[in-house]
Amino acid sequence: MAPRLEELCLKMLLFLCILKSSQGMEFTGMKYPFLRMASSFSTAPPRGYDYIILGGGTAGCPLAATLSQNYSVLLLERGGSPYGNANVSYLQNFHISLADISSKSPSQAFISTDGVINARARVLGGGTCINAGFYTRASPSFIKEAGWNEDLVKESYPWVEKQVVQWPELAPWQAALKDGLLEAGVSPFNGYTYDHIYGTKVGGTIFDKDGYRHTAANLLASGNPEKLTVLLHATVQRILFNKRGPRQYACGVIFKDENGRRHRVNLNSRRSSEVILSSGAIGSPQLLLLSGIGPKKDLMKFNIPVVVDNWYVGKGMSDNPMNSIFLPTKKLIKQSLIQSVGITKMGSFIEASSGFGQSSDSIHCHHGIMSAEIGQLSTIPPKLRSIEAAQKYAKTKHEVPREAFKGGFILEKIDGPLSRGHLQLVDTNVDSNPNVTFNYFSHPYDLQRCVYGIRTIERIVHTKRFARLTEDDSYTIEMLLNMSVKANVNLIPKHTNDTASLEQFCRDTVITIWHYHGGCHVGRVVDENYRVLGVDSLRIIDGSTFDSSPGTNPQATVMMMGRYMGVKILRERLGRGAGV
Known part of the structure; x- marks a missing residue:
């Protein structure tokens, strides 16, 4: 057997072993005995659950694990x-889940009204x-503005980190960015x-x-299996309410x-029991609206009974805009996602990715996190982008010359954009994506920061570190922005001699860098303890409550928030001395 073929066979055998082990873990593994299909649900406990959490995501999982230490928890994940x-588990397949637009995909594509997929x-x-896996905490100012207890925050981050976070082995492209x-x-x-x-750092x-x-x-492995139930493929359709005196309270859900x-x-029947929305910046405001909490005019248009007339539901949506530059190199660069980052005081963050593996056989499968293959059609203006355009590209991607993949991306994103948008229902089907508008770059300061970021990338490209990697050390920003069609990125002709x-x-x-947030802001939709205004027994704990995206990637803080709020709720019910 040829060495190359033998190596591939061994890798495939290893993969099948891992896959078999992982599949066994899905429902019957010792770590996750509480995972069940939604169709297995028959009846709730005779007296119902203490907490029903809607969404087993970044915040919902640590929240459910924590609350289950003392109370019965039902976690519903769609x-x-x-x-x-x-495609979920391995870095080299990162782009595939995002490219998959089937109904069984772990990601659901949506196109904002701005034209950004x-x-x-x-x-x-x-x-x-x-x-992309990058892990970094929020700034101290974010923690302070959120009104969180600093000591509990310092306890909650390490709880997450001990279980899921590691230091990276710095990839060549990431080391080059750090030095550049x-x-x-x-x-x-x-x-x-x-x-x-x-400054510059390497994150987790x-x-x-x-x-x-x-x-x-x-x-979820930290949860109490005797008190935690997780239902998969359980799509919540609406929250149910009942009256207690003059106020309505959440009493259950239909899924x-x-x-x-x-x-x-x-x-x-306990007054302290709650439904907790943790469905993300799109799902949480959408479910509030479908359940009758939102602008009365919008709800009446779909004949949704009004529970609370709140104009702010779905308002103030925001997404951190990103732009990328493709840089051709002398040879293939090992695949990498985000590891190094430059944090500027202008609020422009510089990151990088190289989107293909070491094997030339897979070169047409990995074209970086900006490729049209995962829906980021930076080759054409936003209004011309569509799911159909992505599908058309997928059929012809084999025609892209191999040379186009020799290189990597340098990215700049805007943190805390001042441009804001909104979310509105298109119908009453929870499976439908709502209309989302982010209004990218509608605020002039966001444009200023983007220009600053692009010019920072130009300085990086001209450093000695990158000169050793690139095909031509005389690249100008004009040349990079006008890169040929072979590179499949940033094809719009530009003259960059002026701002x-x-x-x-x-x-x-x-x-997008997928850091959208807002729609259920503190003080407008929820109070400082994330209780929904106007009703009882309902909270929202996720990024829809954020006014800005924390750190250079929000996942660390959203996971921490789930743990933080779980501990906070337990201490409120059991006393501060409760061991959690």
Whole structure:
């Protein structure tokens, strides 16, 4: 047997062993005995559940695990298990889940009205199953503005980190970015750190040294299996309310299973029992609206009975815009996702990815996180992007010349954009994506920061570190922005000798880094303890309550938030001395 063929056979055998082991873990493994299909649900406990959590995602999993230490918890997740799905579990398959637009995909594509293709997680573990794996905490100012207890925050981050986070082995492209950032003046170097600090750093990762992903779903192993039930493929259709005096309170939910059969599940009669929405920045405001909480005019249009007339539900939506530059290199660069980052005081963050594996056989499968293959059509202006365009590209991607894949991406994203948008229902089907508008770059300061980011990338490209990697060390920003069609990115002709042209480049090539947030803001939709205003026994604990996205990637803080709020709720019910 030829060495190359033998190596491939051994890899396949190893993969099948891992897959078999993972599939066994899905429902019967010792770590996760509480995972069940939604169709297995018959009746709730005689007195109902203490907590019903809607969404087993980045916040929902740690929240459920924590609350189950003392109370009965039902976690309803509309997606399936991440275990046994190689496209979720392995770094080299990162792009495949995002490219898959089938009904069984762990991600659900949606196109904002701005024309930017995005993705919602649809799998146990949420966004931690389909993201680029970067782990970094929020800044101290974010923690302070959120009003969180600093001591409890400092307890909650390590609880997450001990279970799912590791330090990365720095890939060549990531090492080049680190050195290039420092040479370009994005300093100091802060080393390997989870902290959000100005300058250049290397963050944590949820991928281990073998490229295996550890997700928020793993945190469920810390739950009490006698008090925790997790239903997969359980799609919540609406929250149920009842009256207690003059106020309404959440008393249960209606969900459908994987066969389309509807089920009702109730809270128990205790006043402290709650339904907790943890369905993300798209799902949580959508479910509030479908359940009768939102602008009265919008609800009446769909004949939804009004429970609370709140104009702010779905308002203030925001997404961190991103733009990317493709840089050709002399030879193939090992695949890597986000590991190094440059944090500037302008609020422009510089990151990088190289999107293909070491094997030339797989070169046409991995074209970076910006490729049209996963829906990021930066080759055409936003208004011309569509799911159909992505499908058309998928059919012809084999025609892209091999040389186009020799290189990597340098990315810049805007943190805390001042541009805001909104979310509205298109119908009363919970499976439908609502209309979402982010209004990218509608605020002039966001454009200023994008231009600053692009010019920072230009400085990095001209450093000695990158000169050793690239085909031509005389690249100008004009040449990079006008890269040939072979590279399949940033194809819109540009003249970049003035700020206006760079601003137009930002508008025309805007893409997402999947850090959307808002729609259920504190003080407008929920109070400081995340209780929904106007009703009882209902909270929202996820990124829809954020006014800005924390750190350079929100997953660390959203997982921490789930743990934090779980402990906070337990201490409120059991007393501060409760051991959690």
